[in-house]
Amino acid sequence: MQPHFDALFAESVRSSPSLSPSSSSSSLSTHGATQAATQGGNYDEPPSKIDLRALDYVTDYDSHLMCPICHVPFLHPVVLECDHTFCNSCLKEYREGASSGARSRCPTCRAVLSSGPRKASRLIVNMCNETKVRCPNDDCQEVLPRGCVEHHATKECPHERLRCPDPKCDKLVKRRNHVPAQCIHISHIECDCGAVIELGKGEWLRHKDEDCPNTGVKCEECGQRISASDYPGHICNPDDDHSCPGKQYGCTDDFSPEDSEAHLKSCPLARLAPHLQKQSQLLQSLQEQLIMVKVRNEVLENGFEKIHDVLNDRVLPYVSHSDHSPAEASDIEEIERDHIPSALSQRDLLMPAHLGDLTPSADPDSLSISQTQQHLLALHESLRGNVSNIENNISTLTNTISDLDARTSMQIMNETLRIKEDLAHTSAALFSTRAQVQWLMNRERVGQQQQAMGIRGRAPSAQPPVSNQAPSARSSVSEGGDSSGQGQSLEGQPSASILGSSPSFRPQIRRQSGGSQERVKL
């Protein structure tokens, strides 16, 4: 692949990628390490372009080289008065966040410090920078000392993603595909396998069909599509099966296709295989039959259950009902007597003893199964007929009951009508009585008033007879009201009509008479 690209971007290939990776890393390691060592002591370390703490540290490093704060090998280590070492940035971060009391103490031993930190020994710096890390760029598998990784990843790694030189294009391009002052995204496309293909020449399809390791190629022999990377090791699937026919019954022998005939003769499993196959087929068919039988059985059981329910819900209540109330209409009783015994016998038939034995484990013998089935079906049919009979009877019963119901309600209606009439009569009588009483009371009051006037005016002697007569009249009226006879109330009606008109009539007479006591009394 690499030469292809070198040719493609011949003008852009710089001198450095042509160096072999091993020579570049070894030559740079010493350079990088010394560079880092000189920088390590500086308090203001240069800001790193990559996060050296997040790198993948390939080998286990000495735990003594590990910063107690960030747990990676020291980066620009500094030593405190108490001889504890930290990364410069870790210590700085700690001091920025900590309270004033803790700021002047060692994070590890809490010793109070009077002077600032000093650079760690060059030995420590070099040892830390020698730890092996993987290049952080995707697809780059390079492993190199940490002291050089920054230089590698940001200056020479072919997999580093760079901004496209065209300011209008915001895509990234790998360093190895990068062409100065030219946007390759217009004329080229980057495949997900990493290859860059020039557009417009049919190269893309050719790449996808043949070169790209991620998409498949077609095997010329067997026609199967396999990824290009697998192609060299691809073996077409053998058309004929050379494996032993007894393999699925436990033959584990391995043999070449040439030996297969000899094996077939010698292997007992291979000779037994047809028999075994027949047996297994038979087993399978039996199993299927069994399943069918089970299903039918279930259906029948459900039918029985339903019948049982019907009997329980509809017939048994009637049975118990007739026991408790023998005073039912005679025709209903007859119907019930006819059918109760049959209902009971059906109930006994619901679960015969031999059926209970058969249901849980269906006999694999298909003959007996079919017999049982027929028996069950016959039972089911007869039961169904009986049930429909019972249902008919029940419906006639309900009809009779509703007839009776109607009759009773008619009687009740008649009775109610009669009572209503009586009630109307009674209320009329009550009304007339009340009118009479009112009239009498009025009369008495008027009489009293007149008498009072008479006392003031003329004859006081006329008072006693009036007062005597009024109570007697009232008592006779009250007697008539109390004795609640129909005949009396009927008599009362005409009298009430006379009395109802009288109060308006009498005062006129009274006024005409001009206060004469004899007329008023009458």
Add this chain to the structure above:
Amino acid sequence: MALPKRIIKETERLMAEPVPGISAVPHEDNLRYFDVSIHGPSQSPYEGGIFKLELFLPEDYPMTPPKIRFLTKIYHPNIDKLGRICLDVLKSNWSPALQIRTILLSIQALLGAPNPDDPLANDVAQRWKEDQEAAIQTAREWTKTHAMT
């Protein structure tokens, strides 16, 4: 936010070389949240009990201490009803040089050596001071009922 290298390293080490009597397992969906269980130290009223705790590493860990709470009920003068722990290294004396494993060891040590003079659960501390025998007996009973299931 990406998990800092330090948390990954600590978790790896906790799994690879667990502290005897202590286990800390991070949640799958939140690697800053740990399910911790601590065995009660021997020769203490908590012996035989397994105490569950929750541990959460805040955003600026290791510059701030982890947040730890007992989930199992425990009768201890420095641990309150809500499971909060009164331990100096979890508060003012935290140092970024400390780790999850050292903190959990400190808690295990606190179970072995209750300090009623710096109490969090005042009633427990009071009882501890007045009648230590009875308090230890209660702690033993609580361990039996809550930490031995």
